[in-house]
Amino acid sequence: MHSNLSPHLHSPECNELIRLLLACHKENPVGRFVGFCNKQDALMVACLKREREINRSLNAEKSKLKREEVQRRLQENTSS
Template sequence: MHPVVAEHINISCVEFIQALNECHADNSWKKFFGGCNKQHDMLNNCLAAEFEVNRKKQLQEARIKRAEIEKKWKDIEENR
């Protein structure tokens, strides 16, 4: 099960979101009996890739902030 998706949040996965929504709209019973599994799997793969890209970006930003904080701590300790 994927999280709630929105086209304005998951920009790189818009085509997969639309494909899944179209499949569900085409025949509402498909979503209950696996008729849309292909589209669902493709969306999940896209969301996983997007999550990994965001995770790496956030990790890099956190490391930069941590280095800045440690530098400030070192300056405070030296100026005591």
């Protein structure tokens, strides 16, 4: 099972791979169950994984900055 494949959630590169996978599924309604679309699926999964890793890194950095800001404000309030 894949994550949500809505276009607004993904990069243009991943959206293209999603489109290719969905087109393969449409062209091979039975064949998709026996591996006709495995190549497209593997490429899409790899792209989605890269996106998750990038988002995870960005979110960790944002969280670190927010924690530092909270700590700074706490220090200001306790020293006043």
